[in-house]
Amino acid sequence: xxxxLIVYYSFSNTTKNLAEDIAIITGGDIRELVPERAYSxxxxxxxxxxxxxxxxxxxxKLLSGNEPISxxxxxxxxxPNWFKSFAPPILSxxxxxxxxxxxxxPFCTHGGGGFGQIEINISKECPxxxxxxxxxxxxxxxxxxxxxxxxxxxx
Ligand SMILES: Cc1cc2nc3c(=O)[nH]c(=O)nc-3n(C[C@H](O)[C@H](O)[C@H](O)COP(=O)(O)O)c2cc1C
Numbered sequence: 764x765x766x767x768l769i770v771y772y773s774f775s776n777t778t779k780n781l782a783e784d785i786a787i788i789t790g791g792d793i794r795e796l797v798p799e800r801a802y803s804x805x806x807x808x809x810x811x812x813x814x815x816x817x818x819x820x821x822x823x824k825l826l827s828g829n830e831p832i833s834x835x836x837x838x839x840x841x842x843p844n845w846f847k848s849f850a851p852p853i854l855s856x857x858x859x860x861x862x863x864x865x866x867x868x869p870f871c872t873h874g875g876g877g878f879g880q881i882e883i884n885i886s887k888e889c890p891x892x893x894x895x896x897x898x899x900x901x902x903x904x905x906x907x908x909x910x911x912x913x914x915x916x917x918x
Contacts, residue, residue, distance in 0.1 A: 767791030767918060768832060771841035772852040774802055777872040777902045782841050784909045785870065789918055791839070796828035796852040814846050822855040829859045837918055838862070840885060841870040844899075847879030857888040865889070868916065869897035872904075 769786045772795070773779035779795070786793040800823060803809055816823075832838060840856070842849040849871070867889055869882050878899045886894050898912045 766835055767837040767839070768835040769793045769839040769841065770796060770828065770856060771839075771870075772796040772798075772828075772843075772850045773841075774804075774843060774850070778841050778843050778870075781870060781872055781898075781900065781904065781909065782839070784906055785839055785841075785913070788910055788913050789837075789839075791837070792835075794828055794830075796856055797826040798852045798855075799824040799826050802850075813851075816851050817846055817848050820854060821851050822858055823851050825852060825855050825859075828852070828856055832860045832862075832865070835865070837866045837868065839868045839870060841872075842881065844871050844873035844876050844879050844881060847876060847881075848884050849881050853885075854888070857885065862889040863891040865892045866895060867892045868895045868918065871897070871899045873899060873901060875901065 767789045769782050769791050771778050771782040782793055842853045869885050871878055871881050882897050895916045
Protein backbone atom coordinates (compact mmCIF):
# COMPACT_ATOMS: atom_id res chain seq x y z
CA UNK A 764 0.00 0.00 0.00
CA UNK A 765 1.11 3.54 -0.74
CA UNK A 766 2.40 5.58 2.19
CA UNK A 767 0.71 8.71 0.88
CA LEU A 768 -2.97 9.54 1.18
CA ILE A 769 -4.73 12.45 -0.50
CA VAL A 770 -7.89 13.36 1.41
CA TYR A 771 -10.20 16.04 0.08
CA TYR A 772 -13.63 17.58 0.18
CA SER A 773 -14.89 19.34 -2.93
CA PHE A 774 -18.26 20.96 -3.62
CA SER A 775 -17.88 21.90 -7.30
CA ASN A 776 -14.93 19.69 -8.33
CA THR A 777 -12.06 22.23 -8.44
CA THR A 778 -10.41 20.78 -5.34
CA LYS A 779 -11.20 17.29 -6.64
CA ASN A 780 -9.27 18.04 -9.87
CA LEU A 781 -6.30 19.24 -7.85
CA ALA A 782 -6.47 16.19 -5.57
CA GLU A 783 -6.43 13.90 -8.61
CA ASP A 784 -3.34 15.66 -9.98
CA ILE A 785 -1.57 15.22 -6.64
CA ALA A 786 -2.52 11.53 -6.56
CA ILE A 787 -1.12 10.96 -10.05
CA ILE A 788 2.13 12.81 -9.30
CA THR A 789 2.75 11.18 -5.90
CA GLY A 790 1.28 7.74 -6.66
CA GLY A 791 -0.75 8.13 -3.47
CA ASP A 792 -4.19 6.79 -2.63
CA ILE A 793 -7.08 9.22 -2.89
CA ARG A 794 -10.04 9.56 -0.53
CA GLU A 795 -13.05 11.84 -0.88
CA LEU A 796 -14.84 13.06 2.24
CA VAL A 797 -18.58 12.69 1.67
CA PRO A 798 -20.88 14.36 4.22
CA GLU A 799 -24.14 12.57 4.99
CA ARG A 800 -26.06 15.74 4.15
CA ALA A 801 -24.83 17.27 0.90
CA TYR A 802 -24.41 21.05 0.87
CA SER A 803 -26.69 23.13 -1.30
CA UNK A 804 -26.16 26.77 -2.19
CA UNK A 805 -29.18 26.98 -4.42
CA UNK A 806 -31.52 28.73 -2.01
CA UNK A 807 -31.31 31.98 -0.04
CA UNK A 808 -29.70 31.61 3.34
CA UNK A 809 -27.76 28.44 2.55
CA UNK A 810 -24.39 30.15 2.57
CA UNK A 811 -25.28 31.86 5.86
CA UNK A 812 -26.06 28.43 7.31
CA UNK A 813 -22.67 27.14 6.22
CA UNK A 814 -20.90 30.18 7.60
CA UNK A 815 -22.59 29.51 10.97
CA UNK A 816 -21.55 25.86 10.82
CA UNK A 817 -17.94 26.88 10.27
CA UNK A 818 -18.00 29.47 13.07
CA UNK A 819 -19.51 26.92 15.50
CA UNK A 820 -16.90 24.28 14.59
CA UNK A 821 -19.55 21.89 13.34
CA UNK A 822 -18.40 18.35 12.44
CA UNK A 823 -20.93 16.88 10.00
CA LYS A 824 -21.35 13.12 9.92
CA LEU A 825 -19.42 11.58 7.03
CA LEU A 826 -20.79 8.84 4.81
CA SER A 827 -17.23 7.98 3.91
CA GLY A 828 -13.72 9.21 4.49
CA ASN A 829 -13.15 8.46 8.19
CA GLU A 830 -11.54 5.07 7.69
CA PRO A 831 -8.31 4.60 9.70
CA ILE A 832 -5.10 6.12 8.32
CA SER A 833 -2.61 4.05 10.29
CA UNK A 834 -0.93 2.70 7.13
CA UNK A 835 -0.10 6.17 5.82
CA UNK A 836 2.77 8.51 6.69
CA UNK A 837 1.99 11.52 4.49
CA UNK A 838 -1.51 12.95 4.47
CA UNK A 839 -2.41 15.63 1.93
CA UNK A 840 -5.57 17.44 3.08
CA UNK A 841 -7.51 19.47 0.50
CA UNK A 842 -10.48 21.79 0.75
CA PRO A 843 -12.11 24.76 -0.94
CA ASN A 844 -11.65 28.01 0.96
CA TRP A 845 -15.04 28.61 2.57
CA PHE A 846 -15.26 31.89 4.44
CA LYS A 847 -11.47 31.91 4.94
CA SER A 848 -11.39 28.42 6.48
CA PHE A 849 -11.82 24.79 5.49
CA ALA A 850 -15.18 23.18 4.69
CA PRO A 851 -16.76 21.43 7.73
CA PRO A 852 -16.15 17.83 6.49
CA ILE A 853 -12.42 18.54 6.95
CA LEU A 854 -12.94 19.21 10.65
CA SER A 855 -14.85 15.90 10.94
CA UNK A 856 -11.86 14.10 9.42
CA UNK A 857 -9.26 15.91 11.54
CA UNK A 858 -11.14 15.05 14.74
CA UNK A 859 -11.93 11.44 13.84
CA UNK A 860 -8.58 10.03 12.77
CA UNK A 861 -5.30 9.77 14.65
CA UNK A 862 -2.89 12.27 13.12
CA UNK A 863 -0.16 11.99 15.75
CA UNK A 864 3.26 11.69 14.12
CA UNK A 865 1.88 12.07 10.59
CA UNK A 866 3.19 14.51 8.01
CA UNK A 867 0.35 16.79 6.90
CA UNK A 868 0.38 18.76 3.64
CA PRO A 869 -2.55 21.17 3.20
CA PHE A 870 -3.88 22.27 -0.18
CA CYS A 871 -6.81 24.44 -1.15
CA THR A 872 -8.59 26.04 -4.05
CA HIS A 873 -10.09 29.48 -3.64
CA GLY A 874 -11.70 32.42 -5.37
CA GLY A 875 -8.95 34.94 -4.55
CA GLY A 876 -8.50 34.60 -0.78
CA GLY A 877 -5.65 32.07 -0.83
CA PHE A 878 -5.33 29.86 2.23
CA GLY A 879 -6.92 32.41 4.55
CA GLN A 880 -6.89 30.70 7.97
CA ILE A 881 -6.89 27.16 6.56
CA GLU A 882 -3.27 26.21 7.34
CA ILE A 883 -3.44 27.77 10.80
CA ASN A 884 -6.74 26.04 11.57
CA ILE A 885 -5.40 22.67 10.40
CA SER A 886 -2.27 23.06 12.53
CA LYS A 887 -4.43 23.80 15.60
CA GLU A 888 -6.22 20.47 15.14
CA CYS A 889 -3.06 18.37 14.87
CA PRO A 890 -0.39 19.79 17.19
CA UNK A 891 1.58 16.52 17.11
CA UNK A 892 1.89 16.35 13.33
CA UNK A 893 4.57 17.80 11.07
CA UNK A 894 3.17 20.37 8.64
CA UNK A 895 4.82 20.88 5.24
CA UNK A 896 4.30 24.00 3.06
CA UNK A 897 0.91 23.84 1.40
CA UNK A 898 -0.41 24.84 -2.01
CA UNK A 899 -3.28 27.27 -2.67
CA UNK A 900 -4.57 28.02 -6.17
CA UNK A 901 -7.57 29.30 -8.09
CA UNK A 902 -9.28 27.03 -10.61
CA UNK A 903 -6.86 27.94 -13.43
CA UNK A 904 -3.88 26.06 -11.96
CA UNK A 905 -1.79 23.87 -14.24
CA UNK A 906 -0.04 20.55 -13.75
CA UNK A 907 3.44 22.09 -13.77
CA UNK A 908 2.66 24.28 -10.74
CA UNK A 909 1.49 21.19 -8.87
CA UNK A 910 4.58 19.23 -9.92
CA UNK A 911 6.93 22.07 -8.88
CA UNK A 912 5.35 22.26 -5.42
CA UNK A 913 5.54 18.47 -4.90
CA UNK A 914 9.20 18.51 -6.02
CA UNK A 915 9.94 21.32 -3.58
CA UNK A 916 8.44 19.56 -0.55
CA UNK A 917 10.11 16.31 -1.55
CA UNK A 918 7.22 13.84 -1.30
C1 LIG B 1 -19.90 28.76 0.63
C2 LIG B 1 -18.67 29.27 -0.11
C3 LIG B 1 -17.81 30.14 0.52
C4 LIG B 1 -16.66 30.62 -0.14
N1 LIG B 1 -15.81 31.48 0.53
C5 LIG B 1 -14.67 31.88 -0.10
C6 LIG B 1 -13.75 32.75 0.58
O1 LIG B 1 -13.97 33.18 1.73
N2 LIG B 1 -12.62 33.10 -0.07
C7 LIG B 1 -12.32 32.68 -1.35
O2 LIG B 1 -11.28 33.02 -1.88
N3 LIG B 1 -13.19 31.85 -2.01
C8 LIG B 1 -14.34 31.46 -1.43
N4 LIG B 1 -15.21 30.61 -2.11
C9 LIG B 1 -14.86 30.15 -3.47
C10 LIG B 1 -14.27 28.72 -3.43
O3 LIG B 1 -13.23 28.61 -2.49
C11 LIG B 1 -13.70 28.32 -4.80
O4 LIG B 1 -14.66 28.47 -5.79
C12 LIG B 1 -13.16 26.89 -4.77
O5 LIG B 1 -12.24 26.67 -5.82
C13 LIG B 1 -14.27 25.85 -4.90
O6 LIG B 1 -13.72 24.56 -4.77
P1 LIG B 1 -14.56 23.22 -5.08
O7 LIG B 1 -14.95 23.31 -6.55
O8 LIG B 1 -13.62 22.12 -4.84
O9 LIG B 1 -15.76 23.20 -4.20
C14 LIG B 1 -16.38 30.19 -1.47
C15 LIG B 1 -17.28 29.29 -2.10
C16 LIG B 1 -18.42 28.84 -1.44
C17 LIG B 1 -19.36 27.88 -2.13
